Amino acid sequence: MLRALSEAEAAAARGEVPIGAVIAGPDGALLAAAGNRTRELNDPTAHAELLVIRAACARLGAERLTGCDLYVTLEPCPMCAAAISFARIRRLYYGASDPKGGGVEHGARVFSQPTCHHAPELYAGIEEQRAAGILRAFFADRR
Amino acid sequence: MLRALSEAEAAAARGEVPIGAVIAGPDGALLAAAGNRTRELNDPTAHAELLVIRAACARLGAERLTGCDLYVTLEPCPMCAAAISFARIRRLYYGASDPKGGGVEHGARVFSQPTCHHAPELYAGIEEQRAAGILRAFFADRR
Numbered sequence: 001m002l003r004a005l006s007e008a009e010a011a012a013a014r015g016e017v018p019i020g021a022v023i024a025g026p027d028g029a030l031l032a033a034a035g036n037r038t039r040e041l042n043d044p045t046a047h048a049e050l051l052v053i054r055a056a057c058a059r060l061g062a063e064r065l066t067g068c069d070l071y072v073t074l075e076p077c078p079m080c081a082a083a084i085s086f087a088r089i090r091r092l093y094y095g096a097s098d099p100k101g102g103g104v105e106h107g108a109r110v111f112s113q114p115t116c117h118h119a120p121e122l123y124a125g126i127e128e129q130r131a132a133g134i135l136r137a138f139f140a141d142r143r
Numbered sequence: 144m145l146r147a148l149s150e151a152e153a154a155a156a157r158g159e160v161p162i163g164a165v166i167a168g169p170d171g172a173l174l175a176a177a178g179n180r181t182r183e184l185n186d187p188t189a190h191a192e193l194l195v196i197r198a199a200c201a202r203l204g205a206e207r208l209t210g211c212d213l214y215v216t217l218e219p220c221p222m223c224a225a226a227i228s229f230a231r232i233r234r235l236y237y238g239a240s241d242p243k244g245g246g247v248e249h250g251a252r253v254f255s256q257p258t259c260h261h262a263p264e265l266y267a268g269i270e271e272q273r274a275a276g277i278l279r280a281f282f283a284d285r286r
Contacts, residue, residue, distance in 0.1 A: 038206055039206060042200050042201060042203075042204055042205055042206050043197055043200055043201070043206065044196065044200065044206050044207065044226060044229035044230045045188070045193055045196060045197060045226050045229070050188055053187065053188060054186055054188060057185050057186055057187065058185060058186070060185075061185055062185055063181055063182065063185050063186065063187050064187065077225055078221045078222070078224070078225040078246070078251055078253050078256075079221070079222045079223075079225035079226050079229070080222075081221070082220055082221040082222035082225070082246065082251070083187060083188050083222050086187035086188070086222065087187045099258075100258060101258060101260075102258070103221070103225065103251070103253075103258075106258055107253075107256040107257070107258030107259070108221055108225070108246070108251035108252070108253050108256050108258070109251070110221050110246075110250075110251050113221075113250040113251050114250070115242075115243060115244060115245070115246075115249055115250030115251070116250070117244075
C-alpha cells in the first residue's frame, strides 16, 4: 500500500486526481504499479486500477490474474470494481472509502450483486488517513 | 447498429465473444468501431465499448465525448456502463438484454444509482433479435 500511496502522490504532481494502485503476484512480488492518468492520456478509463490490471495481464500474458492481489488508495468505482472481478483478483485492499463515486460499499455495490461472478476478498481502510489526506490536499489546492 | 453487428460477427470469427460497438459523433459521423478483443489482447478490460471509448477519445484528444452516441449489440456490463458515464456519452443504443452480466437493466444498474453523475439517454432492444442470434450461434458452436 505504501507504493500505491507514492503512485497517488506522483499522480497529484502530474495534475491528476491522486489515486494509486499496485498489483502483487501470488508470491507477493510487484507486478504493476500506476497512478491515475485520465488527463494525460485523454482516456476516461485510465484509472489507476485499470492501468495496473492491463499492465499485469500484459506482463503475464493472461486474461486473468488468479491469485494476485490489488492495492488501491481509494474505494474503486463501479468500472474498476467490475474489471477487478473480470480479472479474478484474489484480494482487494483499499484505503479511503468513496461515498460519492465508490462502487464497492456504495452505489452500484458491484461485488454484492447476484450477477457478479467473482468477488475478491475485501480489506478496506488500509492506510485510510494518508490516502484520504492526499486527496484532500489535492482538492484544497484546486479551490 | 448495423456496423456494430458486423463488428460482433468479426469478433466471433476471431474466437472472441461476439459483441460489437460503434461511437458516432454529434453530427452522426463514425468516430470509432470495435469488437471484443479480450482474448487477443489478454486484457479483461478490452470489451467493445471500452475500446471504442478509448479510440474516440484518442481521436478527439478529449477525455469526454459530450454529444456522442454509442451503439452496442449487448447490454453493457457494469464496467462499460460506468465508462460510458465517465465519457459523458449522450445516447446509448443497445441490442440484446443481458440478465447474467448486464449492468444497466440488471445487477449493478449503474445509471440508476444516486452516485452516477451522468446517465445517457437509453434505447434498448435495437436489432435485438440479430444481436442475440449472433451470441446464441457463437455459444452453440462452442458446446
